[in-house]
Amino acid sequence: MLGSNLRHLRVFHAVAETGSVTRAAELCLVSQPAVTQAIAKLEAEAELPLFRRTSQGFFLTEAGALLARRGKRALDMLDGALNEIAPRLPLTATRAQLLALIATSEAQNFSLAARQLGIAQPTVHRAVTQLEREAGKALFQRSAFGIVPTRACAMLARIARLSFAELDQAVSELGDLVGREVGEITIGAMPLARSHPMPKVLARFREKRPNLRIRIIEGTYDELLGQLRRGDLDFLIGALRSPAPIEDVVQERVFDDDLVLLAGHHHPLLYRPLSLEVLRQQHWLVTRTGTPTRTQFDAMFHAAGLALPDSIIETGSVILMREMMEISDVLSCVSHLQARADIDRKLVAVLPFAVPHSTRAIGLTYRRDWMPTPAQSLIMEEIRQASAEAL
Template identity: 40%
Template sequence: MPASDLNLRHLRAILAIHRHGTISAAAHEVNLTQSAITQGLARVEHQIGMPLFERSSGGMRPTPAAALFVPRIAAALARIASPRVTAAQMRALLALARAGSYAGGAHAIGVSEASLHRAVRDLSVALGRDLVERRGRGVTLTRRGGELARACALASAELNAGLEELAALAGRETGRIAIGAMPLCRARLLPAAIARFHARYPHYTIVVSEGSHAELVGPLRDGELDLLIGALRDPAPGADLEQRPLFEDRPVVIGRADHPLAGTDPSLDMLARYPWSVAAPGAPLRDHWEAMFAGAGLAVPRVPVECGSVIAIRQLMMSSDFLTLLSPDQVAVELEAGWLTILCSAPPAIVRTIGVTTRAGWRLTPLQGAFLSELGLETLTS
């Protein structure tokens, strides 16, 4: 069951019951009748398939399920920060934000375009904010609309995590973890961790999205990704994100096996005479590559091919005299097959830290924690 099926008013009532211990006190806080709260609680318990409270003459006692789910509810409602937002409106705003148009958003969630438009408009009226503005023939979210969409996405992520924890409590190890994979981790680190994790938890789904840090950090902040794996940034990308190191990687200079410099232990001056293919400016590896020459007092060579795709770089090098700076792990198969060769090591100062980036305050589910332990983050706990 997705989090969008849950009624936010019912969740607010559950939070009030947990806070006060009685339905009557909860009814007073959320301005609902006791019968409405009782019916709402019963509906949520039916949806999750387990009781959240034990009824007794002394009041409502939380069950183990409530101990797991209530903190997730509290975190989600704190993100939304308004009792005027409904689940349907939240779903509509997220669909519009992700699709970039009413037509695309409506298609994505299976409603009419008019219904989606009405839900977003009603949300805007309820909050007294302009959430959407027209630009030419299209629409875009206002600053406040974008902030609310991000808050709703993170709230949805909290609730979905809570539903996964409830499933695990019931003996069903189901759920998903969404990973942003930057170039280096795709070669060995991530596939090996996924294989080990899948052997232990075969019913858990892992979704991997490839891209650069610039392409993936937005979806991480929006709650679409749970974590990024790859080269850490220095300085850190913001107070809302946390970086945890895994290991240090030392890049090497690589060319085709029969490159003119193969077996010569070339100097930096000799390397500068050949064409290079490296990542675009701003990428940590590009910064290291430039520092490699600048640190030796040499002019930084021109880069005729800026590329972050290892597959493309590999093919380019195998058919030309191009050079690149990569981790040996990224082309391990090609090195073992004898198609490419390591021409020389980079200077000792050229090193990058590979690790995991998450949202600050991210509360892991037990199975997400188990996956991170497969990566080597044994000290990261929920």
Template identity: 35%
Template sequence: MDYPNLRHIRLFCACLRTGSLTRAADIVGVTQPAASQAISRLEDRFGTRLLERGPGHAMATPAGRVVQTRSLRALDLIRTGCQRLQADSGSRGSGADARLTISHLRALQAFAQTGGFPGAARILDQSGAAVQRTARNAEAILGTSLFEADGRATRFTGAGRAVARWAGLSLKELGNATEEVQELRGKFDGLVSVGALPMARTTIVPDAIASLALTHPLARFEILEGSYEQLLSDLEMGHIDFLIGALRSRLTPTLGQEPLFDFRLAVVAGAGHPLSGRTNVSLAELASYPWVVARKGTPNRSTFDALAAKFPDGPQMQGTVETGSLTALRGILMQTDRLALLSRHQLRHELKAGFLALLNYEVPGKPLSIGITTRRNWQPTALQAEYLVAIRRVVATEEAVSAPGGSRLPPLKAAE
């Protein structure tokens, strides 16, 4: 994405704060002609007028107010981040917030996304040396170590990761400013970036996209998959807008959760499994078959571990397949007699097609919750907000799905 010049943004905000481009030029330290040229370039960048200027005063246009709101959020992230860094590390980077540039922020964000300078160089389409030089210059401005050697690789220090977080979030705000100016014109061509966990990938996320795309055909969507830990990091860094999937009980103070509904996992097998169609499947019968299980640390795996602990001969872990891939799991179930725990959202298409079947066994334990995780201070664009409305609408209208053989999955239960 092409971001506006950060110095131009500071000048623009100072102009609206003082009501005078002349006073703003003095604050930023540029001449009056240079200030006028900077504002013109900023307006060209957004494709519309941002200021209404008269003798001795300057006011924001409607588009200008949008840019001002997002710009102030971005500048506040940078300023408070620098202040916190100085307080925590005793850095000597006084006035660093006014010296950092978009290039500095982009280099740090790209390093955070890829985990190294070679990957950052590919994202930014620059040489590795150029990206490293920019990142090291940001390190010098901030007056504290952002990187450390890890064998032959380079990684962030704790301070570096904190800086990358607010650098990414500030860029997100400036990017959203561009999208909201477009929305003001009635053009909804922005990006909605969703982190999707397994229990939301098959139906909830795609159904909401299909619904919103009918209203806004120019809208762009990005679905990122990965472990909960990785997607949570992406959310905190501003790489995604929100996360949809099974909720967790422990969360950092900077994040918030919105429950959508509760559900119970079901025991699933291939359509031709010996236990398929049987009534009153016993725990001993479940224990006699090998399983495909979710990764450790997930709510699904915790439910399985609790179930396996009650097997007559104790947990039978030998030969277990562990995976977070629904595609791999589906293929294994269809070709073997293995069992798995899954939610009906992950199985709607397979059950309808008759590839998989639910076993007649009620899995004990507390219901799990599916919901939305966001940054607490997140301010969505109109398009992002509409996608969340579409998500809630999909959940509210989804009905129980009939499985082959007349068996039926329990309907959704709204989260309390």
């Protein structure tokens, strides 16, 4: 695994900056053979030469320059968080210790963390204890109900995940240099994106990058945002929030969507004049409170001085909505683009009632300091292109 030894990565950067094994050894307080061995191991992990060795010194190859760029970003992030806890930690903390810290922080239990990592519980406990000993302070608050990370520990766990994600991106880019598709793209997709534009985007991307692994992660906005901020997701696609929920993410508008009211083809309201008072008396399927769709649905009634309908089932599943509309008189309020395929196939019908002020921005959300790989940039460009064509 590239960057499995953080000390090797630090030695690599010392050689990259000085062009000298001797100088790097002095800076890192190790022997010259240790520097040579560290570089050899990194090159074996990268499966590419990282330096051109000449009589004038060591010079970065294209692969070396790529690793230097990504590695510096990873170490700068990590060292900042480690220094916040104790100045000694950047010199002593290992990747294995940090992985144990991340797993324990998330599981809040040593046994569960060990199971997640696939190692023995004493190994996890020992790794965390070593970090605490070097830090000179407790990183977890222990109680009868488990262990809770301190604020500094939780921040370190999040930054460490981001740092390791940066090194994973280096692996992907090194693979690109030799025509190997390695690594993966992870996308957090909200309900609309799963029907538009992602099917077309994925089909096109597969033509250009047929073997690169892609994971589409579904969940609530808050869940996906948390995964994005700790580096588990590369970007989100779906309804944007106004304002942006936190300063460390960027929102990029790609297209606009509006809401429609849907019913089964047998519904009597398809053939009579509609008013909000009539709609308030119906049975509804709508998304949960706090989502943009639900906020606009609620505002439709509140703006007219009406209470919300008494009969509401909360769900984000378009399939459930469609099936219930087919067998009952329930109505739903959903994204027009999300329901367009079902509308075109005449599985549902649009009620002749325009949802007021329902236009909303749909787009990409990603970390402010994120630097996408060529593959990640490609799939984002496919999203922009497919959205422009649909409009």
